[in-house]
Amino acid sequence: MKDYVIALSGEAGQGLNTIGDMLALSLFRNGYCIFTDKSYHSRIRGGEYVYRIRVSDSPLYSMRQEFDLIVSLSKSTTISQLQYFHDGTTLIYDSDSNHVNSKDFDFEVKALNFPFRSIAKDAGEPRAQNVVALGGILGLFKVKREIPSKLIEETFSGKEEIIKANLEALKRGYDLSLSIEIPPLDVQEHNYYLMNGTEGTGLGAIAAGCKFLAAYPMTPGTGVMTFLASNAERHRIVVEQAEDEIAAVNMVIGGAFAGARSLVTTSGGGFALMQEGVSLAAMTETPLVMVDAQRPAPATGLPTRTAQEDLLFVVNAGHGEFPKYVVSPRTPKETFELTEKAFYIADKYQIPSIILLTESLVDSSATIEAPIHKEEFLQRFITEGNEEYRRYEITENGISPRAIPGGKATVRVDSDEHDEAGYITEDLEIRSKMVDKRMKKMEGLLGELSAPAKFNLDAPLVLVGWGDSWGAIDEFAMSRKDVGYVHYSEVFPIDQSIREELEGKKLCSIEGNYTGQFATLLRSVTGLQIDHVGRYDGRPISANWIEKSLKKEGMI
Structure with a gap:
């Protein structure tokens, strides 16, 4: 497998996200396979912002830590990234800036400087220094210039003078002809998509027929909310920014009770406030679909970094005992497919379905095959009912007929324990039967x-892994004969029959947390002994991090 990692570094407010997206999309449309990730501080301006792009000739689903080329617009971010340099790394920086040079390194680094700001100024737009860099990199990869030109025209639509200046800056960037060697990567026409976890989840909700979303903004879960809001008119979705997370979850329960497929999005801190709502949905047997995009905790933690720290919290969410369904997709493709399935399961079993994402997954774009839409997931399992209708009728499979208020049936619902007709009860025998039913x-x-x-x-x-660690685990295992893996994207409940395949084997969980939460969960179901290696510094798991960590622990 051949690949090349590019990093664009600078400070928030320097337009790196826009240019990073253009660079990734231009490379993708030219026929390369792409994986991206972002590292940034929780602030609007200043601080570190690093946009990494891994270019390859076949799909990859994780980032290689060390990069081969870094274009830096800030001395401070160059210094902060030194740990990811290697002997073959090329640093490009603006010759007009007070920047580091090769004397500042303990190892050989090829440092090139170009007057990006001066070139941009001469092109008519001093702020277009990053567009000059864009042109230089795309020229290096022999990307057709009409591809980024079209993106610039789309991005600045209606601003003719800005478009003209940026196109000139792009041309001058192409003219730089960077003297950098890159590995020969195959370029071919393909039928792949470039998608991140935010888009996948949002599109999955749309495909599932979601018609109502309520949320209170909380990074990194806000992206799904804003994606659905931007598509609300087209797909006839009502999007409500609630006053807080408690209101949001109760609005969504109300929407589902009224018959609309509904979604609430948040991160761990917001999910903590929704616990009473989770139990309310469980007691009333109202479908509830939730997105928890994880970030390092406790409390506010690191709002813009990644983690897998909410698993046991989510699996045990809500007071009392009741069934729930928890998924944690591996890739943007799975975010679409498992979001659809989460709505289906919530409707069919009348339970909470929780979608566990991570900051890394929602912010990373990957080259994927087209997600698979399943018509069966559109089933609603709603009945009209009649005068004899009983909302909580005891059935063989525990699923009672669900009717919508306002129809032929009288639908009685209460947060207290109830009998089959929905009336509040203190009868302890009925209580036991209702717990058994659920x-x-x-x-x-x-x-x-x-x-x-x-x-x-x-x-x-x-x-052993779960969620979006799969890309790194798969890449690492594929490179060796002495390592295998078992990896979950539906993380609760767990089928205990896996014990038969894993019993007696040397097992080690690779997770984005300190304690090995999935190892704990799997052990509680199967009794298997599982060691743990965790990453909890806010950075995503990578194949080379796994290798270094397992060697340090003496496991390989």
Whole structure:
């Protein structure tokens, strides 16, 4: 596998996100496979902002830590990234800036300087220094100039003078002819898509027929909210920014109770405020679909960094005992597919469905095959009912007929324990039957689960993972004969039959947390002994980080 990692570094407010998107999309449209990620501080201006792009000739789903080319617009961010330099790294910086040079490094670095600001000024737009750099990199990869030119015209539509200046800056960037060697990467026409986890989740909700979203903004969950808001008119979705998370979750429960597929989005801190709502949905057996985009905690933590720290919290969310369904997609493709399935499961079993994302997944774009839409996931499982209708009728599978208020049936719902007709009850025998009825759903739910991804389970070491760590784990395992893996994207409930395949094997979980939360969960179901190696510095798991960590622990 051949690849090349580019980093654009600077400070927030220097337009790096816009140019990074243009660079990634231009490379993708020219026929390369792309994986991107972002590292940035929680501020509007200043601080560190690094946009990394991994270019390859086949799809990849994780970032390589060390980069090969860094274009830096800020001395401070160059210094902050020194740990990711290697002997072959090329640094490009503005010759007019007070920047570091090769004497500042303990190892050989090829440093090139160009007067980006002066070139941009001569092109008619001093702020277009990053467009000059864009042209230089795209010229290096022999990307057709009409591709980024079209993107510039779309980005600055209606601003003719700005378009003209940026196109001139782009041309002058192409004319730089950077003297940098890159590996020969195959360029070919393909039918892939370039998508991030935010887009995948939002499109999955739209495909599932979501018609109402309520949320209070909280990074990194806000992206799904704003994506649906930007598509609300086209797809006839009502989007409400609630006054807080408690109001948001109760609005969504109300929307689902009225018959609309509804969604609430948040991050861990907001999810904490929604706990009473989770239990309310469970007691009233109202479908509830939630997105928790994880970030490092506790409290405010690191709002713009990544983690896998909410798993056990989410699995045990809400007071009391009741069934729930929890997914954590591996890729942007799976965010679409599992979001659709989460709505289906919530409707079919009348339970909370929780979609666990991470900052890394929602912010990273990957080259993917087209997501698969399943018509069966549009089933609503709603009945008209009649005069004899009982909302909580005890059935063999625990699923009671669900009618919508305002129809033929009288629908009685209350947060207290109730009888089959929905009347509040203090009868303890009925209480036991209602608990049994609700928990009976777990049997059917287990039958809905897809098998975890498996690779080389006969290897001396089998890694265990969940969520978006899959790309790094898969890449690492594929490079060795002595490592296999089992990896989950439907993380609760867990089918205990996996024990038969893993018993007696050397197991180690690779997770974005300190304690090994999935290892704890899997052990509680199967009794398997699982070691743990965790990353909890706010950065995404990568294949080379796994290798270094396992070597440090003496496992390989």
